[in-house]
Amino acid sequence: MSKQRFTYEDLYGHVRAAFKKMGCTEDDASTCTNVLMAAELRGIPSHGIMRLKDYMLMWQKGKIKARPNVTIVHETATTAVIDADQAFGAVAGSKAMRVAIRKAEKYGSAWISVRNSSHYGIAGYYAMMALKKDMIGMAMTNANPLVAPTFSVDRFLGTNPIAVAVPAGKEPPFVADFATAPIARGKLAIKEREGQSVPTGYVQNPEGEPSTDPGIITRGGAIVPLGGDYEHGSHKGYSMSAIVDIFSAVLSRANFGPFVPPQVPYLEQKEGAPGSGLGHFFGVMSIDGFQAADEFKAYMDEWIKTFKNAKPASGQKEVLVPGEPERRNEISFREEGIPVSEKVIADIREVYEILGLKFSL
Amino acid sequence: MSKQRFTYEDLYGHVRAAFKKMGCTEDDASTCTNVLMAAELRGIPSHGIMRLKDYMLMWQKGKIKARPNVTIVHETATTAVIDADQAFGAVAGSKAMRVAIRKAEKYGSAWISVRNSSHYGIAGYYAMMALKKDMIGMAMTNANPLVAPTFSVDRFLGTNPIAVAVPAGKEPPFVADFATAPIARGKLAIKEREGQSVPTGYVQNPEGEPSTDPGIITRGGAIVPLGGDYEHGSHKGYSMSAIVDIFSAVLSRANFGPFVPPQVPYLEQKEGAPGSGLGHFFGVMSIDGFQAADEFKAYMDEWIKTFKNAKPASGQKEVLVPGEPERRNEISFREEGIPVSEKVIADIREVYEILGLKFSL
Numbered sequence A, B: 001m002s003k004q005r006f007t008y009e010d011l012y013g014h015v016r017a018a019f020k021k022m023g024c025t026e027d028d029a030s031t032c033t034n035v036l037m038a039a040e041l042r043g044i045p046s047h048g049i050m051r052l053k054d055y056m057l058m059w060q061k062g063k064i065k066a067r068p069n070v071t072i073v074h075e076t077a078t079t080a081v082i083d084a085d086q087a088f089g090a091v092a093g094s095k096a097m098r099v100a101i102r103k104a105e106k107y108g109s110a111w112i113s114v115r116n117s118s119h120y121g122i123a124g125y126y127a128m129m130a131l132k133k134d135m136i137g138m139a140m141t142n143a144n145p146l147v148a149p150t151f152s153v154d155r156f157l158g159t160n161p162i163a164v165a166v167p168a169g170k171e172p173p174f175v176a177d178f179a180t181a182p183i184a185r186g187k188l189a190i191k192e193r194e195g196q197s198v199p200t201g202y203v204q205n206p207e208g209e210p211s212t213d214p215g216i217i218t219r220g221g222a223i224v225p226l227g228g229d230y231e232h233g234s235h236k237g238y239s240m241s242a243i244v245d246i247f248s249a250v251l252s253r254a255n256f257g258p259f260v261p262p263q264v265p266y267l268e269q270k271e272g273a274p275g276s277g278l279g280h281f282f283g284v285m286s287i288d289g290f291q292a293a294d295e296f297k298a299y300m301d302e303w304i305k306t307f308k309n310a311k312p313a314s315g316q317k318e319v320l321v322p323g324e325p326e327r328r329n330e331i332s333f334r335e336e337g338i339p340v341s342e343k344v345i346a347d348i349r350e351v352y353e354i355l356g357l358k359f360s361l
Helices: A008-021 A026-041 A049-060 A089-107 A123-128 A185-193 A214-218 A234-250 A293-308 A324-336 A342-355 B008-022 B026-041 B049-060 B089-107 B123-128 B185-193 B214-218 B234-250 B293-308 B324-336 B342-355
Strands: A003-006 A071-075 A079-083 A109-117 A135-141 A162-166 A174-178 A278-286 A338-341 B003-006 B071-075 B079-083 B109-117 B135-141 B162-166 B174-178 B278-286 B338-341
Touching: A003 A008, A003 A342, A008 A026, A008 A049, A008 A338, A008 A342, A026 A049, A026 A089, A026 A123, A026 A324, A026 A338, A049 A342, A079 A089, A089 A109, A089 A123, A089 A135, A089 A278, A109 A234, A109 B109, A123 A135, A123 A162, A123 A174, A135 A234, A162 B234, A174 A293, A174 A324, A174 B234, A185 A214, A234 A278, A234 B162, A234 B174, A234 B293, A293 B234, A338 A342, B003 B008, B003 B342, B008 B026, B008 B049, B008 B338, B008 B342, B026 B049, B026 B089, B026 B123, B026 B324, B026 B338, B049 B342, B079 B089, B089 B109, B089 B123, B089 B135, B089 B278, B109 B234, B123 B135, B123 B162, B123 B174, B135 B234, B174 B293, B174 B324, B185 B214, B234 B278, B338 B342
Parallel strands: A079 A109, B079 B109
Antiparallel strands: A003 A338, A071 A079, A109 A278, A135 A162, A135 A278, A162 A174, B003 B338, B071 B079, B109 B278, B135 B162, B135 B278, B162 B174
């Protein structure tokens, strides 16, 4: 599909205007836009502005509120549960991280579980909020169930990502942001549209046997956990995904596993949902709770340099540190513009028409 | 190899006597034995009493101290760095978890990074220490480098495990305890001894290409991260393993990655090691920091029952929740005795001879 490049500022302004028109406050409109645009800059368009249309349709159906009352419903010195009141996930997530950072400034660390929220974009955005405070940031979220536990055919888990950001000194920070499944839903859809097959180890058929058909997940199949099959440790990927689900949803009383509400307007919530909305989990640890931040960052630089200097495998030109590919995208997209597909631009145009805004990209 | 069954009590007494004879206090001898015997009971003999001989030889060479001065070198309300003073890992790990639990009782959560430690057995033991306090427990450790980062041929990471234990109500607790690599070193050694090959996705050759030779890691090869190859998400396994290494060693100033000291007596520490000993990381979150513990545990029961009732794949009879297989081993081994190989019994006999103890198993 053909792509056109746009400046960060042009896209930012257009996306932010849509959130404003839905009724978001100035701050919340900026927050929602910041998160989507961070995904674009980092080269993760599946979590970028292509989400705007679904967000708007979810808002239109009353499933997301533009003026939510996001409140702390339970807390201690270093823990809290936040009820997001059906906020845009970005609003809930950013508030939760701000609360965590404030608590960690006083007590060294803090952990927040959030319920009644919605899709929040890239987990890495929230983890990275801690960096400028010389803190380690963590973020997880549960998600629309597409992944079957090891030995099962039931789609009981999302691709449940984990993000961890660690500050460094002269080196760029360490930023890991990864799904606990081998492949994203969006990438399967692209392969299906192109009529291609996928390698074994991505999906299984309705009987739980390996499949190479990317469309199988719309016909009773499922994505497998990271690891692929039991022999290759899929129970470890299943464990990680389960931990994300428990921290995000059981701690907060959001919906867990199979009951996570769909984040697209054309699917309905499964009956018998035991909790409130979708759940996230955030954590912050202040570096100076462990050692002087400058000393830590110098030692972290050593870690990063050591791994960057690992000997590449045959046919590879370098070894990467988590966060490096996304950082390179950010540098190049800021300079050369962000590539956006025609389909996404058409979707934004449609959002503008529905909202009664004047499109000028 | 033929195995004989022994009662928990008989093995416990014999192992504990060895730690006592090395000079451990009554408490520390019990702690070291508790950890090794927990691995036996849970069916993880690679981390059980077969480690006693290496531990004793490491102690004999002065690499592990039986009477260490384990101290907190830096702390806040909810964080700390502990210097283990070359303690047995079990002594360091148990103390760190006790400190974390004490802090979490007051402030809701706590996080401890440990340096200058040694092999600590199964990570799950420490995570489970939190359960009886209605807390979530977490434990990680770095380990002898055997795993190559994605795109590399250098063995820069251990099989770096993560354990998370979550209390439940009527159901047994959720206990995930997994390496961030698809296969354990010990299992490769068994396959090699038996002259068998392994599936692709476990190891790579010295050029970084897939291999099915379990012995390749003694000839310049490496274990791959969970995921197997880049196409199947090995960079996600690499990220997890890196996070374990950073939390365990960079936060505490232990040795990271390639510099982690060998935990066997016949290998020497790599030159230029930047830190102190091996590192661990522990975390505790009090359930009542998020909601009433009883309500959480009832909701966690729902989570567990939902996943246990997932529909099994073709040819499978049930879907398991993390911790279930180990719990079943524990029940059966307590009733029928713990199976121990002749080799391990011979090793313990040798330990007894070296220590001048009278063997009577």
